Structure formats: C-alpha cells, structure tokens
Amino acid sequence: MDAPVRTEAQTKAYSYVRFSTPSQAAGASLQRQSEKAAKYALEHGLTLDTELNMTDLGVSAFRGKNARTGALGEFLEAVQKGYVQRGSYLLIENMDRLSRADIITAQALFSQLIVSGITVVTLTNLEAYSLARLEREPEALLLVVLELIRANKESVRKAQLIGDAKARKKKRLAEHGLEGKPYTRQTPAWIMWSEEEHRYTLIEERAAIVREMFERMDAGDGLVRIARDLNVRSVPTWGRSGKQRTADHWRTSYIRKVLTSTAPIGTFTPHITTHDEVTRARRDEPMAPVENLFPAAVDADTYWRVNRKLSTTAARGRNARQLPKSIVSGIVFCATCGHAVTRVAKGDYVYLVCSRANMRARGCAYKAVRYETVEKALRENGKHLVKEAPRGKSASALDKQIERTQHEADGMEVLTFELLELIAEERGSPEATAASRRLREVERRLKSLQRELRDLRTQRDTMTIASVRDRLKAVERALTSNTDVAETNAVLRDAIRRIVLDPEQGHLWIRWHHSEDVQDVRCFTRHMDWTEFRETTPPMHALFPENSNALDKTQ
Structure with missing residues (x-):
C-alpha cells in the first residue's frame, strides 16, 4: 500500500462508514454517516481524509469480515505500516459500525486501534476514546465494552430470528404448499415466479438449453464439448437477479453445476449458512430438499442417467472424445x-494398474493385473452376477426410512434454535458454554442426517423396480453377448457405481447404483497369497469413499 501524500500539518480524521446490506445504500445510511463525520471534523479543526477508501458497503461486522478483508482491514494495515500517523482520528457513527463480533474479538480490535495511537470517536454521542483518556479514566472502557456486547447480542438475536423464520417458512411450505406466494425469489436462471399465475414457471428458451445439456451429456458429449458448442453458437449466458455480473461465456463449471443440481427435476434445496469456528469462512450447508417446488425442465429418467454418469470417472483431456x-x-x-x-x-499385453502406483506415489504398491483377466471374470460370471445382484429395498421401505430420518432432522433443527436462544440469553455463563458444546454436536448430527436424506432420496429415485430390472437385464445382455467394448462400458456405468479391483484377495467388489449392498466376483491374479487361507473382506474405504477419510485429496 502506497503512503498517502500529506500536504497539511493539521491532524487527520478518517471517516469509516459501514452498513451490512447493499439495500441500505439506496437509503440515507451512507449520507447520514458521511455528514456526521464532516460536521465533527469541521467543528474540531480536523482535516477529513479523502485518499483512503474507508467505506464498507454491504459488509457485515458480525463475523469480522470488515476487519479482515474490508476497508477497515486496509485502514488497520495503513496504521500498522505508519501511513496513518499516531494521533489521527477514526470517526464512526456507533461502536456497532466497528464490530458486532463476540466481545473478545471486538474488544481486541478496539484495543489495537487505541494502542496504535488512534483516537476513536463515536459520532452519535460524541465520545472520543484515546489512550490518554483511558489511562486517565479507565472506567470509560466500560461504556465501550457494554456497547460492543449490545451490538453482538443484537446480531446473535437477529440471526436466530432469521433462522426461526426460515424454519417456520419451510414448515408452512411442507404443510400448505406455496399458497400463491413465492417461497424464494432466488431461483435457478431458467425459472421465474409468475405474479399472474402465482406459481413458478419455466423461462422456456432457457429451459430448452437445460434440456439440451442433459440430452447431450446423456448421448455421450462431455462438458467441454457442450460449453464450446454453446459459445460457438453465441448462445447468450444467463443474467442473474440484482446487480450480479453476467458471465461473458459458457464455462464447464457452470454446466456441471446445472447438471448436478436437483432443480432441473423440480426439487429445491434450501441452505443454511454456517461459519468455520477458526477461519470464520462462510459455509452454505444444504438442508432437506423440497420436492416439486419448481416445474421440471427435464424428465426424471434422463436426469438420473446423467447423474449416475457424472458420479463415475469420465475420460478427460485428449481422451475425452x-x-x-x-x-x-x-x-x-x-x-x-x-x-x-x-x-x-x-x-502385446494390457494391464490394469492403480493410477497412484503407476505414478510411483507413496501409499500403494505397483500390482498390475492383466485386463483380459478382469474382463473374462465379469463376462463368465455375468449371469450369476445379475442373478445374485441386490434388488435394493422396496420404495415403501425407503419412504418410511426417509420419513424417520426427516423427523429426526426436524427435531435437530428445532433443538439448534433452542440452543442458540439459550446461548444468546446466558452468554458467558457455564450454561451457555455447555450449550455451545451441545450445539456443535447437534449441528454435526444434523449435517449427517441431511447427507443421509439426500442419499436416500437419490437411491429411491434410482431404484424403482422397473428401472432396476431393466438395468440388470441390460448388464446381463452386455456381458454375455458380443456387445462391443464401448456399449458394454456404457451399460455398466449406468448400473454400477464402482468396481474395486482387489489383486491380493482375488476379487472384484461390485457396488451398484441402486443398492448399498456389496457383491463380489472371483478374479484370480498372480498377486494372491496361496500359502494360507484367509477370509476375504471387502475394502469398504474404496467402495464407500464418501464415508471414509482414507483418500488424501492433497496427493
């Protein structure tokens, strides 16, 4: 940061203006705070600085974002580097403009300014806090602490009320439907709320693009080809509501986002915002989805075929075509x-090898298996594989399990709000500390239940008796006939989530899309230990990586 050029010896004042929602920019908040600062500087013989950007518009102080990445953070850096001289003034409307964080964080921020020689002025009550005053009148610090505590409690209560309102709104939707009012106006780009029809409707020209994405992915096109073709045809990208910038071209990341979203089949997934306890980073955690809230842009069969395809590993780069x-x-x-x-x-031979071992990465030994051995094991056991394949649970049994899980999740949501209220009311007490520990446990359980609900609903939608039967018949035909490699691969990918190659135990472990049960096929390899008989065990970490921390994503 370049040091501001000083042309006057007069003491400088820096007016810090902040409000937490962008909509306040249209009101009088910005003008009111700026006018108060200008008046104070004039009356006290201060030069009001205009070089540093001291405005945080639409930036919250509840989580300390303004002090970490906002204009206040830049001011703190300027103070630290000496660009802002000791004895300068920081003018704020109230203490809550400085911080609404917990009292420890907020007081540390205030103390950092004071110790650095900055005089903090609250313009509403015209109180000036400097190091000299606080040394002379230490009781003045109590006013600051009380104001910071009040600001934090207001934000905690506001967050709780917003959470309660969202929970009531969601419950009302489940019990009574839309009732002619939009549940949310933040809709996917191909859906809008119709004031005339009092329901969500498709923006047909955009819905047609969504259908094209699914149909092309279903037919074998990759994300890159779809994005490139849309750009070549100069298909306009979709603007969002408000002042959000429209992308200048189609990106594969956005197309994947559309294809993996549940909105194309009419399902809306609300989110609850949480923050990391250490980094304070924002996290949007999905809640239980609301089915049939939106009109469907694609049929369910196409959607789930594409969903299954995206859940497997596709060829990339030069191999994609x-x-x-x-x-x-x-x-x-x-x-x-x-x-x-x-x-x-x-x-003349082709082998299957772990990609990590092939790159000589640590943690996995190089154990090549002849490809023809694996293909032969599958084809020779094709009929038996399909005959013994799990059929999954009945839809009614899954519905009951979903209902039980949803009931527990609803209870956890209610308990979350109750604990938040207790923490806000008893802040600093042993009861609040115990409630905070309990809240962390409840939030972890709630996240687990929400993941379980998403998986159960996905399983229910892909395991109807007819669809399972059709996919298993297709697998049997592909493995037992002279179907070519590409077609057989497409059939297997549509029905099977993972095949785990186990050279040491001499097995292929099968995990189907429609069931969590594991099936195995014997596949004899030269890596098997024939000297002793041991009971084989399925490698669950490889079959269910979503439930395991075994895969190090950094490698």
Missing part, C-alpha cells in the same frame, strides 16, 4: 488406496 477401450473404464478403483485404476499397455 475417444471411445473407451475397457469395459470397466471410469468405474474401476484400487482396493488398497481407493484411487482410480488406469489402463497400461506393455507390448
């Missing part, structure tokens, strides 16, 4: 580390 040369391409994984297995050609 090439037909697969393996019937297990994209769905075979290593039993040891859980990473993808790659196809390696050595002369």
Whole structure:
C-alpha cells in the first residue's frame, strides 16, 4: 500500500462508514454517516481524509469480515505500516459500525486501534476514546465494552430470528404448499415466479438449453464439448437477479453445476449458512430438499442417467472424445488406496494398474493385473452376477426410512434454535458454554442426517423396480453377448457405481447404483497369497469413499 501524500500539518480524521446490506445504500445510511463525520471534523479543526477508501458497503461486522478483508482491514494495515500517523482520528457513527463480533474479538480490535495511537470517536454521542483518556479514566472502557456486547447480542438475536423464520417458512411450505406466494425469489436462471399465475414457471428458451445439456451429456458429449458448442453458437449466458455480473461465456463449471443440481427435476434445496469456528469462512450447508417446488425442465429418467454418469470417472483431456477401450473404464478403483485404476499397455499385453502406483506415489504398491483377466471374470460370471445382484429395498421401505430420518432432522433443527436462544440469553455463563458444546454436536448430527436424506432420496429415485430390472437385464445382455467394448462400458456405468479391483484377495467388489449392498466376483491374479487361507473382506474405504477419510485429496 502506497503512503498517502500529506500536504497539511493539521491532524487527520478518517471517516469509516459501514452498513451490512447493499439495500441500505439506496437509503440515507451512507449520507447520514458521511455528514456526521464532516460536521465533527469541521467543528474540531480536523482535516477529513479523502485518499483512503474507508467505506464498507454491504459488509457485515458480525463475523469480522470488515476487519479482515474490508476497508477497515486496509485502514488497520495503513496504521500498522505508519501511513496513518499516531494521533489521527477514526470517526464512526456507533461502536456497532466497528464490530458486532463476540466481545473478545471486538474488544481486541478496539484495543489495537487505541494502542496504535488512534483516537476513536463515536459520532452519535460524541465520545472520543484515546489512550490518554483511558489511562486517565479507565472506567470509560466500560461504556465501550457494554456497547460492543449490545451490538453482538443484537446480531446473535437477529440471526436466530432469521433462522426461526426460515424454519417456520419451510414448515408452512411442507404443510400448505406455496399458497400463491413465492417461497424464494432466488431461483435457478431458467425459472421465474409468475405474479399472474402465482406459481413458478419455466423461462422456456432457457429451459430448452437445460434440456439440451442433459440430452447431450446423456448421448455421450462431455462438458467441454457442450460449453464450446454453446459459445460457438453465441448462445447468450444467463443474467442473474440484482446487480450480479453476467458471465461473458459458457464455462464447464457452470454446466456441471446445472447438471448436478436437483432443480432441473423440480426439487429445491434450501441452505443454511454456517461459519468455520477458526477461519470464520462462510459455509452454505444444504438442508432437506423440497420436492416439486419448481416445474421440471427435464424428465426424471434422463436426469438420473446423467447423474449416475457424472458420479463415475469420465475420460478427460485428449481422451475425452475417444471411445473407451475397457469395459470397466471410469468405474474401476484400487482396493488398497481407493484411487482410480488406469489402463497400461506393455507390448502385446494390457494391464490394469492403480493410477497412484503407476505414478510411483507413496501409499500403494505397483500390482498390475492383466485386463483380459478382469474382463473374462465379469463376462463368465455375468449371469450369476445379475442373478445374485441386490434388488435394493422396496420404495415403501425407503419412504418410511426417509420419513424417520426427516423427523429426526426436524427435531435437530428445532433443538439448534433452542440452543442458540439459550446461548444468546446466558452468554458467558457455564450454561451457555455447555450449550455451545451441545450445539456443535447437534449441528454435526444434523449435517449427517441431511447427507443421509439426500442419499436416500437419490437411491429411491434410482431404484424403482422397473428401472432396476431393466438395468440388470441390460448388464446381463452386455456381458454375455458380443456387445462391443464401448456399449458394454456404457451399460455398466449406468448400473454400477464402482468396481474395486482387489489383486491380493482375488476379487472384484461390485457396488451398484441402486443398492448399498456389496457383491463380489472371483478374479484370480498372480498377486494372491496361496500359502494360507484367509477370509476375504471387502475394502469398504474404496467402495464407500464418501464415508471414509482414507483418500488424501492433497496427493
């Protein structure tokens, strides 16, 4: 940061203006705070600085964002580097403009300014706090502490009320439907609320693009090809509500976001905002989805076929357009580390090898298995594999499980609000400390239940008796007939989530899309230990990586 050029010896004052919502910019908040600062500077012979940006518009002080990344943070840096001289004034409307964080954080921020030689002035009551005054009148610090505590309690209570309102709104939606009023106006870009029809409707020209994305992905096109084609055709990107910037071109990340969202089949997933206790980083945690809130842009069968395809590993880069040369391409994984297995050609032979081991990464030994051994094991056992394949639970049984899980999740949400209220009312007491510990446990359980609900609903939608039967029949036909490699791979990817190659135990472990039960096929390899008989155990960390911390994503 460059030091401001000083042309006057007069003491400088810096007016810090902040409000937490962008909508306040349209009101009198900015003008009111600025006028108060100008008046104070004039009456006290101060030069009001105009070089440093001292305005945080729409920035909250509840989590300390204004002091970390906002204009206040830049001011603190300027003070630290000496660009703002000791003895300068910081003019704020009230203490809550400085911080609404917890009292420890807020008081530390205030003390940092005072110790750095900055005089903090609250313009509403014209109180000036300097190091000299607080040394002379230490009781004046009590006024500051009380104001900071009040500001924090107001924000805690506001957050609680907003959470309660969202919970009541969601409950009312579940019991009575929309009742002619929008549940939210923050809709996907292809959906809008119709004031005339009192319901959500599709923006047809955009919904047609959504359908095209799904149909092309279903037909085998990749994200890059779809995005590139939309850009070549100069298809306009979609603007969002408010003043959010419209993208200048289609990106694969956005197309993936559309394809993995549940909104195209009419399901709305509300989120609750949480913050990391250490970094204060914002996290939007999904809540239980609301089905059939929006009109569907694509049919359910197409949606879930694409969903299953995206849940497996697709070819990337220069291989994206090439037909697969393996019937297990994209769905075979290593039993040891859980990473993808790659196809390696050595002369006249082709092997399957763990991708980590192939790159000589630590944690997985290089154990190549002949590809023809794996394909032969699947094809020779095709009929038995399908005959013994799990059929999953009945839809009615899953519905009951979803209902039980949803009931527990609702109870956890209510308990969360009650604990927040107790913490706000008894702040600083042993009861509040105990409630905070209990709140962390409840929030962890609630997140777990929400993930379980999403998985259960996905499983229910992909396991109808007819669809499971059709996919299993297709697998049997593909494995037992002369179906080519690419078609067989497409059929297997549509039905199977993961095949785990286990050279040491001599097994292929199968996890289907429609069931959590694990099936195995014998696959004899040269890596098996024939000297002793041991009971085989499925490598659950590789079959269910979403439930395991075994995969180190940094590697």
